[in-house]
Every structure is written in structure tokens, then in C-alpha cells.
Amino acid sequence: xxxxxxxxxxxxxxxxxxxxxxxxxxxxxxxxxxxxxxxxxxxxxxxxxxxxxxxxxxxxxxxxxxxxxxxxxxxxxxxxxxxxxxxxxxxxxxxxxxxxxxxxxxxxxxxxxxxxxxxxxxxxxxxxxxxxxxxxx
Amino acid sequence: xxxxxxxxxxxxxxxxxxxxxxxxxxxxxxxxxxxxxxxxxxxxxxxxxxxxxxxxxxxxxxxxxxxxxxxxxxxxxxxxxxxxxxxxxxxxxxxxxxxxxxxxxxxxxxxxxxxxxxxxxxxxxxxxxxxxxxxxx
Amino acid sequence: xxxxxxxxxxxxxxxxxxxxxxxxxxxxxxxxxxxxxxxxxxxxxxxxxxxxxxxxxxxxxxxxxxxxxxxxxxxxxxxxxxxxxxxxxxxxxxxxxxxxxxxxxxxxxxxxxxxxxxxxxxxxxxxxxxxxxxxxx
Numbered sequence: 507x508x509x510x511x512x513x514x515x516x517x518x519x520x521x522x523x524x525x526x527x528x529x530x531x532x533x534x535x536x537x538x539x540x541x542x543x544x545x546x547x548x549x550x551x552x553x554x555x556x557x558x559x560x561x562x563x564x565x566x567x568x569x570x571x572x573x574x575x576x577x578x579x580x581x582x583x584x585x586x587x588x589x590x591x592x593x594x595x596x597x598x599x600x601x602x603x604x605x606x607x608x609x610x611x612x613x614x615x616x617x618x619x620x621x622x623x624x625x626x627x628x629x630x631x632x633x634x635x636x637x638x639x640x641x642x643x
Numbered sequence: 644x645x646x647x648x649x650x651x652x653x654x655x656x657x658x659x660x661x662x663x664x665x666x667x668x669x670x671x672x673x674x675x676x677x678x679x680x681x682x683x684x685x686x687x688x689x690x691x692x693x694x695x696x697x698x699x700x701x702x703x704x705x706x707x708x709x710x711x712x713x714x715x716x717x718x719x720x721x722x723x724x725x726x727x728x729x730x731x732x733x734x735x736x737x738x739x740x741x742x743x744x745x746x747x748x749x750x751x752x753x754x755x756x757x758x759x760x761x762x763x764x765x766x767x768x769x770x771x772x773x774x775x776x777x778x779x780x
Numbered sequence: 781x782x783x784x785x786x787x788x789x790x791x792x793x794x795x796x797x798x799x800x801x802x803x804x805x806x807x808x809x810x811x812x813x814x815x816x817x818x819x820x821x822x823x824x825x826x827x828x829x830x831x832x833x834x835x836x837x838x839x840x841x842x843x844x845x846x847x848x849x850x851x852x853x854x855x856x857x858x859x860x861x862x863x864x865x866x867x868x869x870x871x872x873x874x875x876x877x878x879x880x881x882x883x884x885x886x887x888x889x890x891x892x893x894x895x896x897x898x899x900x901x902x903x904x905x906x907x908x909x910x911x912x913x914x915x916x917x
Contacts, residue, residue: 615907738823
């Protein structure tokens, strides 16, 4: 198991596909797991940055801050208005990904990049655990 | 493969992290899989119970019962007003989790607990399949 | 690793459970991974087709086309009004599934079917990578 560290400066998508490619070897499955409950993993289009901006905007609209009128029913507000929405987004988006590996290469599609999706406002140091299991006979 | 049974009494989060810790050994990946289409798995904060209440409340607001006015378009109503919303929530939240294991310990973060998220009103007996694959050296 | 091809003709659920059963063998975990960012994988009820119709309808209402008034804020529109909503749905629904296998059989529940969930309007040729990792000691 390898633990990658990703420093985040506010909400948004942070790509780390290349760091996973560097860890891939042989034939098997790479498991990627984020050790937090207020950020997510995401595989999404790596071509047009508009896609990443629109994705973030959609989830911000679906889950507004807890001091916005439609979210005033939220009770867990002690860690700031961005905290409970971050937990909700982290529930809706992946905490683990399983990616097949063939001949030392991740079987990602042409347009697939792997991202950490930060949901908190303040800077965070995030840990992503990566494990490889082999399909060798 | 081990099958865990979790008895549920109505909607909400049922933690079973300790039962997974008991099954962890060696180095590898633990796969957790729920064998149903109207409940989910979820990794979420295990500290403040407000977080779990707010999570349940958010998804109840996003996917109200099928006899509530905004959901009257639903056609699959024969099994009760909580049934189709349960399938929708089960589509939005994880059916499988992959958690790295190092030296017999799950690589969960400090605040991460593993839950079964029951979406149905009536009591259910839920089955969760757990399999371990080793990261052979 | 095996790559399955699934031809889609418009949005909706395409079941391919049988093709996975054909690939299952021994004891371990089957990893299923979709190599695209505008369609998803989904495990859902395989009994009543109303469930699949209602699921599709829910996500179409939650994420309308980008030329519909509530979505006019979207910037990534160059590939058509169904493109950015497809990316959003693909972020909300699984890109990978991990299914335990026991004695050559997938440990699916009685009512669980495995689907490709197409979000784009035009026909597409979709690739699903399938890898098996063994639990044998």
C-alpha cells in the first residue's frame, strides 16, 4: 500500500492521474481510497476545463452552504457552513475506485482523468491510499 | 467470502466497522458488497451523530416518498411509497466499497466509519458480502 | 482483463449481467470498470421494468438538458445539451463496481442486475473492462 498526499487550497478538482500511472505495474486491479469524509475521488473528463467547473457548480447548487435559506434545517453547523455540505457531497461521490491494470498500464479511457474533489474551503492535506492486487494465475 | 447479516428497523445508518476490522488480515484489499437494491453502503463520519441525521435528512428531501406531490410521476408504487425512493437512493449511494488493508488493519481515516444505510421503512434482514484479496509480494 | 463492448441506442439501462456470469470463476473479486465519462455502471432491480424507467426519469429531472431554463448557467454546451448533464450523471453514479465471486458465481442478490446506464442521446459503442483477482491462499 502506498499513501499519496494531496494538498488542496479550496474546493475543486485536483488531478493526480500521473501519480497513479507511476504506481501501476503488471496485471491486476489498482484500488484507490480516500481517507476522509469531506472530500471525494472522481473520474471525469480531462480535456475541457469547463467540464470540471460545471461539475463543481452543479454540486454547489444541489448542496448549498448550510447558512443558505434552503439548507437552514441542517443541525451540524459547528464546523462552518461548508462542513455538512462537504459530508453530503462526500456521500454522493466515490470514496473508493477500482481500476483494472493491464501490462503495467491503467485501463482508463482516453478522456478519463482521476481527481481528488475537495469540498472544504480551507486548505487541507489529503491522504489517498493506493493498493495493487494481482490477477496473476 | 464471508456474509454478514445486519438487521435493520427502519431508515437510517447502521455502523458495522468493527465487524470488518475483525475480518481484516495481512496486506490487500477488502471488498464490501451489499446484496440488495433498496439499501446502500456508506463511509461517513463516525464522531458527531448530527452528521448522520443530517445526511439521512438530505436524501429524504432530495428523494421524497412517491406519494408526495413532487414525486407523483413515479409509476412503481405497488410496494409502497418508500420503495421507489429506496431504489433511487440505492442507485446514488455505493453498492460496493474497496478498502485497502495494511498489516491486518483497514486503512480507514480517523473519522471514517462504515455503515449500512437502510432506505426502507419496514424491518429488513440485510446481507453484506465481504471478500479479501491479497497484495502478494 | 477482458473488455466487453456494449452498443447503446440512446439513454437508458442496458443489462449485461449474463456476460459477467460467463466470466466468473473460482473465488475472488470481479472488478467492472466503464472507460467513459458520459455513461455509468449501475446495479439495480432486474424484476419490474418500471423501476428502470423511474430511475432514468429521476435523474433526467435532477439533471435536465443544458438548454432547459434551470440549467442555463452551464458553460460546456459545445457538444450538445445532453453532454454536460451526461458528465454530471456519470459523476453521481458508479464508474467501477467490485463484486465478490464464490465458487465461480457472482455473489449478486436475487434481484440485482448489472447495467450500463447510457446518458447520451446518440448511439455509442461503450467499453467495459472486467478483471478478476483471486482470494485463493
